[in-house]
Amino acid sequence: MTPADLSSTVLHAVRRAVDEDALRAPVPARVRVERTRPGGRGDYASAVALQLAGPAALPAREVAEILRARMAGAPGIGRVEITGPGFLNFTLDAATDAAAHSALVRQVLERGTRYGHGDVLAGVPLRFSHAREVRAAVTADVVRRLVRAQGASVRISCDGARDPDWARLGITADTHAEPPVPAPVPPTELAHAEPPVPDPAPLAEPAPVPPTEIRPVPAGAAAGVLLARLGPDATRWGLLRPAGHDRAPLGDELLVQGEGNPLFLVRYAHSRARALSRGAELLGFTGGGGQDAGEVAFGEPEALALLAVIADHPAVLAAAARHRAPDRLARHLEAVAHAFFDFHDAASPLPVGDEKPSAAHRTRLALAEAAGTVLAGGLSLLGVSAPPYL
Known part of the structure; x- marks a missing residue:
């Protein structure tokens, strides 16, 4: 069961409690x-009962009891406390969890780099300046990538003419400053004397979407200066990794x-994963698209930790898009890289010594x-290259 699956299960319990009049509160979106944090109970936790306690005019623990009763025996959940x-x-059910892990790995490998893209902003027109x-400029460029990956349509405008060096950073934009209003087209004279047919009443124009300003703390240096010293990848990462309200x-x-450089850590983890695939090919086996995962469970704690951050990826992308916060994605990639190396060091994906390739x-x-x-x-999505060799 992924975090998204568990979230849907809890939301279903809330709807059921409201429909049965056991809980009088608005159903959250x-x-x-x-x-759960180290030392906590179970695999996952939610504060939804505290969120609903006020509107329901009930103690939070009573709301939690109402929801727990409606989640007992739900597929994939072993225990609710x-x-x-x-x-x-x-606490997730171990057998169901193993199947979910297998399905998760297959889903990632099937969707490729589009894993985590969704439709939470589908049909939403957005404008940023x-x-x-x-x-x-770099932040706006990545925000556009993020919201488009969640289904939104978006336009970007800049307060002035674009810096020519931005192109070397991979920045494109729809407009720079507001586009000029086209001159009205003069009406064409009729070639006959018949009275003109009156135009139908014009349809009401949709209200324009006001632009949202993207104003992080300025870098304090021009693009050309940063590019000459750091190159495009390090420049983009350095500008995006801190939250917008912090200095970069x-x-x-x-x-x-x-390893002390998060950018190197993330890119090295990617290149190391690619190297494992090349090494396995030389030894005559492949990952099999995760097909063996149903036969051999991901039993190592490090593997489970890596699966957890991979499962969190769609939610991170959606949150980064909604909050216009590329730094959330950068920090998440660091977490994936750390979990990958912990897993890699604890359980080698390649045979060691005289071992033969196995399902494990x-x-x-x-x-x-x-x-x-x-x-x-x-x-x-961050506009940073991911070379297979590093």
Whole structure:
């Protein structure tokens, strides 16, 4: 069961409680579930009961009891507990969870770098404007990629003429400043004397969508200066990784090839995943598209941790799009990279020594390839290259 599946299950329980008049509260559009923190109960937790307690005029623990009763025996959920003031804690069913893990890996490998793209903003017209400043331009460019990946249509405008160096950063825009209003077309004279047919009443024009301003803390340097010192990938990452309200550190640490540099860590994890595929091919086996995952469970804790962050990827993309926050995606890619290396070091996807390739190796390789796919897709949305060799 993925976090999205669990969220849907909890939301269904809320709707059922409202329909049965056991809970008098508005049904939320979505329910947020999160991995439990170290030392917490179960696999996931939700604060939905605390969210509904006020509108329902009930104590949060009573709301939690109402929801727990309606989730008992739900497919994929082994146990539901109530902790603290009214948190719902979920322990997933191990057998169902193994099947879900297998399905998740296959889904990632089938969808490729489009895994996590969705339709939460489908049909929503958006407009953004930004200052004539490199960090604002890069942020607007990535916000456009993110909202389009969630189905929105979007236009970008800049307060002034574009900096020619932005093209070297891969920045494109629909408009720069507002487009001029076209001159009215003079009516064509009729060639006959018959009275003109009156025009039908004009349809009401839809209200224009006001642009949302994208104004992160300025970079303090021009695009050309940053490109000359850092190159396009490090420049984009350095501008995007901090939250927009924070200053962007743009020092030479962005070029360091070591684990202390998050950009290097993410790109190296991707290249290492690709190297595993090449190594397996030389040994005569493949990941099998995750088909063996149903036979050999992902039993190692490190594998389960990697699966968890991969499962979180669609929700992260949707949140980054809704909040216009590319930094959320950058931080998530760091989490995927750390989880990948923990998994890689704990359970090698390639045979070691005299080992022969087995179903376990194919399962691990499929998971490693899924992680590499998530990293490649996320870097692409940020406009940062993901080379297969590093």
